[in-house]
Amino acid sequence: MTVPVYIAEVSPPHLRGQLVTINNLFITGGQFIATVIDGAFSYMSHGGWRYMLGLSVVPAVLQFCGFLFLPESPRWLLQKGRSQEARHALSRIRGGQNVDEEYDSIRSSIEDEEKESGGGGIVILRMLKYGPTRRALFVGCGLQMFQQLSGVNTVMYYSATILQMAGVRDIKRAIWLSSATSATNFVFTMFGVWLVERVGRRKLTLGSLLGTGLSLTVLAFGFLMSAQYSPPITLHPVDPQNLTCTLYGSCESCMLDPDCGFCYRENGTAVYDSSCVPVSAASTDHAAWGSCYNQTGQELPDSSLWAYNYCPTPYSWIVLLSLILYLASFAPGMGPMPWTINSEIYPMWARSTGNACSAGVNWICNALVSLTFLHIAQMLTYYGAFFLYSGLVVLGLLFVQGCLPETKGMQLEDVDHLFSGPLCSCGASAPPTDSSNVQYTRNQPETSPAQYGAAGSDRAIAFITVSTETRCAQALNTLCTKCNVRCVCVHSSDNGDQVALNNFIQSTFIHNFLFALFHVLFAF
Template identity: 45%
Template sequence: MHGGPSFTPTSATGPANVQTTVYLYVAALLSAVGGFLFGYDTGVVSGALLQLRDHFKLDLVWQEWVVAITIAGAWLFAILAGKLNDLLGRKFIVIIASSLFTLGSGLMAGAQSRWWLLSGRLIVGFGVGLSSMTVPLYIAEVSPMQYRGKLVTINQLFITAGQFCAAVVDGIFSTDPDNGWRFMLGLAAVPAVFQFTGFLWMPESPRWLAGKGRNDEAYTVLRKLRGKNADIEDEFNAIKASGKEVNAEKSCAIIEVLADPFLRKRLLVGVMFMVFQQIIAINTVMYYSASIIEMAGFRDQSQAIWLSAGVAFINFAFTIVGVLLVERVGRRTLTLSSLLGVIFSLGVLSAAFYAGNINSPAVTFNVSDSSPCDVYETCGTCIADSLCAFYHNADSLKAACVLRHVNETAQHPVDWIKETSMCPVPNHLGWITLTGLGLYLVFFAPGMGPMPWTVNSELYPLWCRSTCFSIATSFNWLFNFLVAMTFLSLTEALTQQGAFLLYAVCAVAGFIFFYFMQPETKNTSLEDVKARSNQAVTISRH
C-alpha cells in the first residue's frame, strides 16, 4: 500500500487520532534552539555595541555596519536556503547552521580588530539566514495539523528567549568595558554546540523524505513522531501524493508559482508579512534598544543595558501569549490586533521623543549674530540640523547652538553635543519613552512577531514550499538590513520622533494590506494547500 509496515488503527476518527509524542517535542524544541541562536546573535549586539563603540572607536557608520553585517549575511544565505533545503534536507541544514554559529561566535570572542569582528558577525549571519528559514519549515513539516501553529510559534518564543538571554548576558558583563563584549558575543557557541550534537540524532522531515521518493523512511519517521497507536494512514497517503508531485516537477518552481493565481497571491502575502515585520521597527527596537534608552535620557551605560534587558523580557513574555492564542483565535485575528497596538505604541514613542526634544536644555546665549544656528532654541532642535552642534556646560549653565566647524579645543569635549541621543531630557519623559517601548513589544510579540514565520510555513504546497519560504525570508532579511543600516542616520535626518512616526505610518499600511489580503490558515493541513491551488487554477481556466 505504501511500502512501509502494515498498520491497523485502534480507533477510526476523533480526538484520539490526534496524538503527540515526546519524540515530536524533542525534535521541535531542539530545532528551535536555532531560533534561540537567531535571537541571541541578533539581540546581543544591542548591549555589546555600547562597549564595542568605545573599544574599537566606532563612528556612526561603523556602528551600523557591526549591526547590519549579520543581517546582510542572513539575507544572502536565506536566498540560498531554499535550494539547499531541497537538495540536502532540513536536518542537514540545521546542523550546518549550528556549525556556523559556533565558528562565528569564536571569531567574535577573539576579535583583535574591526575587520576581525565583522568577519565573525558575517559568519553568524550565515547561520541566522539558514536557521531562520529552515527551523519553522522543519517544525511545520513534522507537526500534526492541530498543533502546528503552536509548535511553529514556539520557534518565535525561542527567538525572544535568545534576545532576553542576550540582554541579561549584556547586563552581567556591562561592568567590564574592556573584555565584557567578548563574553557577550562568544557565549552563543554553547547552545550552538548543544544543538549540533543533539540534532545528529533527530529525524529528517517525513515530507522531505517523501519528496525524494524515500517512502519507507518517511513512514517510519511519521510513525515515531505520531506514536504507535495513532492513525497515520490518511496523513501519510497525502504526504506520499505530494511527494510524487515533487518528483514529477520538472520546471522552475518560481515560474510555476507565478503562473498560478492562487499561489501568486499567497507568495505576495508571505513576502509582505516579512517586509512589514521589519519596517514597523521591531529590530530597530531590539538591535538598538540600549541606544534608544540612552536617547531617552538614561546616560549610565550599565543602566541602559539592564533596562534593555527588561524590554527584551517583555518581548519574551508576550510571545508566550501568542503561543497560547494562535490555535484559539487564529492567525488573522492575532495579526490585525497586533498591528493596531503597534500603531498606538509607535505614536506614544514619537510623542515622547518630541516632548523630550522641545524640553531639552535651552539655548542661553548666542555666539554670533550671523550664525544660522542662532535660530534654534533647544538642544534637540539644534542637533537636528546637521550643520549645528550644541555647547552645554552644566556648571556654568551656559548653552549655545553653533556651527559644527567652530573650534572646540578651547572647551572641554564633554560639553559638546553632536548627536541627538546625547541631549539631556527631563527624567519623567525618559520613563514615558521606556513605557512606549514596553507597550510596543506587548502588542508586537503575540502577533507580528511569530505570525510571519508561522503563516509562511503554512501557505504553500510541498513542491514549492522551500522556494517560496526562502524568497519570503530573503525579503525579511533584506528589509531588516535596510532598517538596521538606516536607523541611527534616520534619527539624525528626521529626529527620533520623525523616525518612529514613519514606522507608525508603515504599520497603518500593513494593517490595511492584511485586512484585505491575509487568508486564515488555522486548521488547514499542509497537503490541503495543494488541493486549493489546483481548484483555483481549474476555476481560472474556465
C-alpha cells in the same frame, strides 16, 4: 528559515501553530539572555564586547549537537521518492502510533500537487506561473516585509540608543533598561503561543498590528514632547575649528548633527550654561574642546555634563513605556506569525523555495530599516521616523485585512486551496468556525433545489464543482461568508444535477445568482 518549515511539516495540524510559535519564543528568550549578559559585561572598561560575542558559541554548539538526532521530514522524504524512510520517520515522530492513514494522505497530496504544478523545472518559475503559489508567495513576502517595516529591529538593535536619545544619561542604565524591553518581548511571545490556536493567525496578526501602530504613535509623541521642550543653548563660544555646532539654538538641533554634542550644567531638573560643541574625533565620549573635554555622563570639576546623541528631558518615561507597549503588541502576533504562516501556505513542492524567498525579503527589509534608521532620524527627526513607521504599520494592517486567509487547524495539503481565488478579495477572509453556509452533494441527481435552501432564501447560491467534501468546507467557506453567498459544492460526477439546479436558480433568483456568479467566476 529551515526551522519553522521543519516544525510545520512534522507537527499535527492542531498543534502546528503553537509549535512554530514556540520556536519564536525561544528566539526572544535568547535575545533577553543576551541583553542580560551585555548588561553584566558593560561594567568592564575594556574588552567586554569580546566576551559578549564569544559566549554565543555555547548555544550554537548545543543546537548543532541536538540537530544531529532529529529525524528527517517525512514530507520531504516522500517528495524525494524515499517512501520507506518517510514511513519510518513519521512513525518515529508520532511515537510509534499507526500512521498509515496520515502517510497515505501525505503521499496522495504530494502526487496531486506535482500534477497540478506542471511537474519539473525551476521551482520559483513554477511558483510564479501557478496561480495559488504565486498568490501565497505574495502574501508570505508581504507579511515578512511589513514585519520589518514596523521597525521591530530598530527597536531591538537600537533600544539602548533610543533610551539614550530619550534622555537616559547613563549608558549602563540604558543597557539594563533595554534588557527590560527584551524581557517584554519574551514574555508576551508566550501569549502568542497560547492564542495562536485559539483566536487564529489572522485575528492575532490584525490585533498585533493595531497595537503596534498605536504604540509607535505614542513613541513618536514622546520624542515630539522632548523636542518641543528641548533645552535652549545659552552659550555660543568661539569655535576654533570653524564648525557649525556653536550656531545651533537648541539641544534638539544640536543632537541631530552627528558631529556635535551638548555640554551643560544641571541644578535639579533645570539646565543652564548649555552649549553645542564639536565632538572629539577620537571618541564620542567627550567634546573636542571646552569644559566637556573629558568624560561622558559624569560630573567634571566645574560640574559640566556631556550628552551625545540625546538631550536631557523629563519625558524619557513616555519613550520607555511606549517601547514596552510596542513589544507587548508585536510579540504575540507580528513577531511569530509571518514565520508560522509562511511555513503553512505553500504546497510541499514549493515550501522550501517559498520560505527562502520570504525569509530573503525579511532580511533585506531588516537591513534596509536598520541601516537607514539613524539617517532617517537625522532627516525627519526622531519623532518623524517613528511616525513614518506608524504609517507603514497602517499599510500592513490594510494588507493583512484584505489578503491574509485563516489557516488554523487545516492540513498543510489543503491550505493552498485558500489561494485558488483572486488575491485580496473574498477568498482572503477567515474561514468560519462552522460549515453552515456550505453544503455538499454527491450522487444525488434527484435532489431538489429546496434542499439547498434555495426556496425562500434571500441570498444568492453559488455552485462549484469539487472533488472532496474536505476541500469544499475548507476552500469555499471563505467565499460564502465574506461575499454573503450560499454555496453548494457539487461532486465532479454530478454535472447533471448541477445544471438542473443552475437552471432553477436562473429562473427564480436571477439577480442574486448573477451577483454570486460574478464572484465565483472572478474567484477562478
